[in-house]
Amino acid sequence: MRYLLTQALIIKKHPSSENDWYLTLFSPELGKIGALSRSSRKILSRKGNHLDPLNLCTFQLYKKNDRYWITDCKTENPFLEIKNDLERSLLAFTILELLQRTIQEGEENERLFTLTIHTLKQLCSANNELFLEEFKIKLLKAAGSWPDLTLCSACQRRLQPTDTILSDHDGRLYCAICQQLHPSATHEINFQTIRLANYLSLEKEIPPRLKLDRENLFHLKKLTAVFLGQYLHQELLSEKILYMR
Numbered sequence: 001m002r003y004l005l006t007q008a009l010i011i012k013k014h015p016s017s018e019n020d021w022y023l024t025l026f027s028p029e030l031g032k033i034g035a036l037s038r039s040s041r042k043i044l045s046r047k048g049n050h051l052d053p054l055n056l057c058t059f060q061l062y063k064k065n066d067r068y069w070i071t072d073c074k075t076e077n078p079f080l081e082i083k084n085d086l087e088r089s090l091l092a093f094t095i096l097e098l099l100q101r102t103i104q105e106g107e108e109n110e111r112l113f114t115l116t117i118h119t120l121k122q123l124c125s126a127n128n129e130l131f132l133e134e135f136k137i138k139l140l141k142a143a144g145s146w147p148d149l150t151l152c153s154a155c156q157r158r159l160q161p162t163d164t165i166l167s168d169h170d171g172r173l174y175c176a177i178c179q180q181l182h183p184s185a186t187h188e189i190n191f192q193t194i195r196l197a198n199y200l201s202l203e204k205e206i207p208p209r210l211k212l213d214r215e216n217l218f219h220l221k222k223l224t225a226v227f228l229g230q231y232l233h234q235e236l237l238s239e240k241i242l243y244m245r
């Protein structure tokens with residue numbers, strides 16, 4: 001048995017018994033872990049006030065037999081600008097769902113943790129759906145599930161700004177000539193959108209003040225949704241809610 005101190009983002013929280021909460025945490029050193037908080041559901045519990053999803057906290061944990069107990073918790077950043085805004089909350093909860101489904105239990109993941117906190121801070125500063133798309137692209141890139149989108153999938157020719165580019169359901173892109181041999185490529189996609197996606201996959205950030213128009217944002221979301229679907233083997237639940245709006 002031992003005590004440890006770690007920073008972690010609260011991904012999920014659910015009642016465990018009359019007085020306890022069971023939390024899913026994302027810690028840079030420990031990856032995804034489950035931890036029990038005893039007696040934190042009692043009214044006026046000092047600990048209980050800190051235990052909301054999306055809070056970045058410093059936790060003191062007690063580990064015994066591969067199980068964690070929360071002995072102390074201090075909120076570092078509650079990301080209030082997100083929680084006080086419905087649209088930003090929906091974007092942030094998609095991030096939490098993605099983390100829930102992609103991080104491995106007990107596996108160090110400093111890089112993804114840094115990306116997550118960075119994206120949440122971006123969302124605090126502005127309500128921009130592009131931040132979520134940037135997060136998805138960088139997550140997929142780090143997982144090796146983001147393809148090279150600069151070339152035609154068939155002839156390997158570099159796609160040009162003047163090309164009419166079509167994509168198929170698997171996200172493969174085709175130049176004007178190869179489209180004729182690939183009838184499954186039916187979805188037209190703008191070169192600028194592909195260029196932005198490639199740019200974001202290269203550890204670069206969304207240029208300040210860039211706002212895609214609805215149509216190009218839709219194309220970008222569709223593109224990331226295809227590769228995310230392939231990576232996760234199914235759609236994101238919170239994204240369905242987003243698309244319903």
Ligand SMILES: [Zn+2]
Nearest residue numbers: 152155175178
């Ligand atoms: Zn081609």
